[in-house]
Amino acid sequence: MARKQGSHSQTTGPKVREAALRLIARHGCAAVSMRQIAAEVGVQAGALYNYTPDKQSLLFDLMQSHMLELLEAWNLQDHSGDAMSRLQRFTQFHIQFHLTRSDQVFVSYMELRNLSAENFAKIEAMRRGYEGALEGILQAGEAEGVFDIPDTRVAAMALIAMLTGLNNWYRDDGRLTIAQIEQIYWDLVRKSVEA
Amino acid sequence: MARKQGSHSQTTGPKVREAALRLIARHGCAAVSMRQIAAEVGVQAGALYNYTPDKQSLLFDLMQSHMLELLEAWNLQDHSGDAMSRLQRFTQFHIQFHLTRSDQVFVSYMELRNLSAENFAKIEAMRRGYEGALEGILQAGEAEGVFDIPDTRVAAMALIAMLTGLNNWYRDDGRLTIAQIEQIYWDLVRKSVEA
DNA sequence: GTTGCAAATGAACGTCCGTTCAATAAACTT
DNA sequence: AAGTTTATTGAACGGACGTTCATTTGCAAC
Numbered sequence: 001m002a003r004k005q006g007s008h009s010q011t012t013g014p015k016v017r018e019a020a021l022r023l024i025a026r027h028g029c030a031a032v033s034m035r036q037i038a039a040e041v042g043v044q045a046g047a048l049y050n051y052t053p054d055k056q057s058l059l060f061d062l063m064q065s066h067m068l069e070l071l072e073a074w075n076l077q078d079h080s081g082d083a084m085s086r087l088q089r090f091t092q093f094h095i096q097f098h099l100t101r102s103d104q105v106f107v108s109y110m111e112l113r114n115l116s117a118e119n120f121a122k123i124e125a126m127r128r129g130y131e132g133a134l135e136g137i138l139q140a141g142e143a144e145g146v147f148d149i150p151d152t153r154v155a156a157m158a159l160i161a162m163l164t165g166l167n168n169w170y171r172d173d174g175r176l177t178i179a180q181i182e183q184i185y186w187d188l189v190r191k192s193v194e195a
Numbered sequence: 196m197a198r199k200q201g202s203h204s205q206t207t208g209p210k211v212r213e214a215a216l217r218l219i220a221r222h223g224c225a226a227v228s229m230r231q232i233a234a235e236v237g238v239q240a241g242a243l244y245n246y247t248p249d250k251q252s253l254l255f256d257l258m259q260s261h262m263l264e265l266l267e268a269w270n271l272q273d274h275s276g277d278a279m280s281r282l283q284r285f286t287q288f289h290i291q292f293h294l295t296r297s298d299q300v301f302v303s304y305m306e307l308r309n310l311s312a313e314n315f316a317k318i319e320a321m322r323r324g325y326e327g328a329l330e331g332i333l334q335a336g337e338a339e340g341v342f343d344i345p346d347t348r349v350a351a352m353a354l355i356a357m358l359t360g361l362n363n364w365y366r367d368d369g370r371l372t373i374a375q376i377e378q379i380y381w382d383l384v385r386k387s388v389e390a
Numbered sequence: 391g392t393t394g395c396a397a398a399t400g401a402a403c404g405t406c407c408g409t410t411c412a413a414t415a416a417a418c419t420t
Numbered sequence: 421a422a423g424t425t426t427a428t429t430g431a432a433c434g435g436a437c438g439t440t441c442a443t444t445t446g447c448a449a450c
Contacts, residue, residue, distance in 0.1 A: 002416075002427075002429055003417080003426070003428045003429085005417095007417090008417085008427080027309075028224075030222075031309065033407065034407080034409080043427090045409085046409080046428075049408095050428080054409075114223065150378070150382055154371070155379070157363075158380060158383055161357050162354070162360070164356070165353065165356020165360065166356075169352050185353060188387045188388075191386050191387045197400095197443070198444075199398060200445095200447095202398065202446075207398090229437080238398065240439085241399070244438095244440080245396090245397065250439095
């Protein structure tokens, strides 16, 4: 009736975040109770408070982790070469990163309104950093003369929305492979900015 | 302590839906209580049940109304002419319709997961109808030879995501007018599908 | 001016919520 | 093997939830 066999914070901690992520992605933060998360992990609700000070912090940690992962993964990419090939790599990177993290993406977009003002500002700053990376590529292409874009900021927002929207309809058992979809999206992206 | 002066179902009913829409768009369905909605209307919680059988039905009604309005408004548009001008009108229509209904759009996209299976199916069917309208234009353009699109279904989903994404960043007091934004988006849309 | 209908009240129902905490058992250290 | 630390239980807290309903009041028609 107390500590269970094989229990360790290093295994329970990740399980808590995984369960919270899955449940919040499915039903929304407000619709998921701490008791439901605990049940998914296999503990009582009180045990969750060894891993998070409260529910809001748990949500913010999930979103912040996702954004940090995104920025770090992007920084590890190859940023050399001309604007056209950089744009192609961005497109491919964005699709692959987001399609393999559908729960994180869902939570990070849907639960923004449940964050406190300061936590919201932190997430938004990271998101603007990522958007800025794409805008930088678009500006470079303008300078090279290979792109013709009336407004690089708007174009960056539009392209990211287009790419991320893929998460809303892609299904593993669908008609097309990820590679095929990547090719189709790259065609759309390339043509939309090409001079 | 009972019926209030000037109370009529024809005024209270719409106020209930407006308050529910605004609050659900801001905080999410699960995060908004019937008591909060009632307070916004200026009645007690019990009075809401003169206007909806339960909370779930209220949410579904809001979403269904939005989709019906969308399909009806689209049907009233001019559908004549060549594919290129039809696509331009679709782009303009979509932006104007969605930008002027940000709360409805927000709720209709964010609260899908809170619908029962059958209600979800109804909304999805309407959404597919709208997506099909765009895909029809793209197919027509292919037939005319003015568009070059590897997959019209994917392109339709991608373009709608791009256009609807505008709702996530547009602000009335922003740098650009709606007309300017329409022009930028139309450039992106046109170029992305042009032969 | 009475009657009948419409609209809202406010209290109540049982249930679930996030969170706290003393007690307790497992794991680790020596 | 004893002692310390770590992880969990289970009960409890006050409060909020969606929903129901007998009651009361305002309105409209005769």
